[in-house]
Amino acid sequence: MDWALLAIQFLNGLQLGTMLFLMSAGLTLVLGIMNFVNLAHGAFYMLGAYIAATAYRASGSFWLAGMVAVPATFLIGVAVDRFCLRRLYDRDHLAQVLGTFGLLMFFNELVRVIWGPAAIFAAVPTSLESAVELLPGMPFPLYRLVILLVGLLTGVVLYLVIAHTRLGMRVRAGASDRVMTASMGLNVTLLSTFVFGAGAALAGLAGYMASPMVAVQSGMGDPILIMTLVVIVIGGIGSIRGALLASLLVGITDTLGRVYLPVMLGAAFTPAVSNALSPAITSMLTYLIMAAILAFRPQGLLAARTG
């Protein structure tokens, strides 16, 4: 067993997990507070990546690109909430699923109209291109490390805001009983619009940070949206801590599965077969975890009580 490789793959898994956490934190709050299923959440990730890639090209500054992309996705989220989704709050989940499915379709096509059908590739900023040697003989790309740290930092900040500020208290109150909170004189509508925008901004942040590593193209948010849904169901709907735990679990399972499953299967099958099977089995593994959780512990790993 190559321990250095295992450690690096573990870090890669953590990095994927923190990305998933950025996506799921917003979605789980929207689902927890407003009882609203939002399939368009993946679109904010995509828009964040597109806006960041464009701003980066235009200005040459990666930091500036982030300063544009994150507030822009916040505003788009607020606008979408105000003008479309508000009307779906009181409706059943089916209506919400289909309405936001339509919205997803719209955004996927809109980016094709604006940016064209071809994928955009953004470069990793030169200052972050190098690799750092975490341990002797164990180099790790600096950019991935930055993503990991930003993700963890966001998690800590979110936790502090939700657990220890007045705003966070209101969000938690809204999550536990919307009607009661409203009758205590709080503007829950405004609060939920803010939470929706913040969720969109977090997804935009994830898209911005992913943009140098993936092909920025229409529909790029769809697979990650489904993974995010898996994460929030595993973690427990409405629970930020659950989302963090489940993100890391899914990120690490997925990454390690992709690396080690071909090796394990390679012992039993020909390389061609094991290379074809292992991504499928890895993906299936995530859904198996989710199905098992739903069957035996439907409230998720950490049920939402304290946020």
Added chain:
Amino acid sequence: MPPLRIVIVAAVLCAFAAVPIIATVFAQPHYLTVLGRVLIFAIGAVSLNLVLGHGGLVSFGHAAFMGIGAYAVGIFNAYGIDNGWAQWALGIAGAGVAGLAIGSISVRLNGIYFIMITLAFAQLLYFLASGLTAFGGDDGMTLSSRSTFNSLIDLNNQVVMYYAIFAVLLLFLALTHQLVNSRLGIIVAGIRSNEVRMQALGYPTYRYKLIAFVISAMMCSVSGLLLANLTDFVTAQYLTWGRSGELLIMVLLGGMASTFGPVIGATALLLFEEVASAYTDHWQLFLGPLLLLVVIYAQDGIWGWLLAYEKRRAR
């Protein structure tokens, strides 16, 4: 004058029946393929509606059952077996077993959890299909031959193929009508409106929901069997979650509370796609907001709109 909705149902069915004639007169054989596909999705939507509209179970994974049907044709074909009886029997039985396995875990859950677990199982089967590279995976596999039914029906004849699909749809409409008005259908409708009360009345609600789910899964697999035959093609793309979403849209667009609604929904959605894509590549830019508007303002779908119109006229 019969009620307007009866007239509409008759008109739609007559129009579908006349398609081969129109295609021949205008020398447009591809009409048969396009409208055959519409009918196949209508079959899928009618099957889904059995649990969705009548049972209140929002399954976000019915594409999986369609996929099982398609793969039953594809996998047999890859081994050189074109016998339709074997392909269809195993496809439907396979969907029944999958439906039983998925349903036995899923129907215990409600609301968002039911949506998510059906999605999870459908994704499982999607990744299984995309991993089966021997049978095409994501790239798909062209079939060497369609299902053969001795010398009874020749599906290679496109007109016969079309009428076979149409006959299955008519059969399923009749079957759904029977089921909905049967004891099972009435109990399932009771569960939809108040499950706790049905339990209190002594009905084993879990069992009834499961039976409805399995029947719906088996019916849906037939649409997959037909789709593989019509397109001569099988791909893991038949099982994507987008496909499951499209089926849901068809049911909602047509109207959930009725037997015939999903047929109207499937026709409206697919013909919109067909016509709009002839004018612009970016037709989804219009379809998306249109869906949102339908969901917000016309929650009972086209069928509900028809009913409301009739009521207004009667007054």
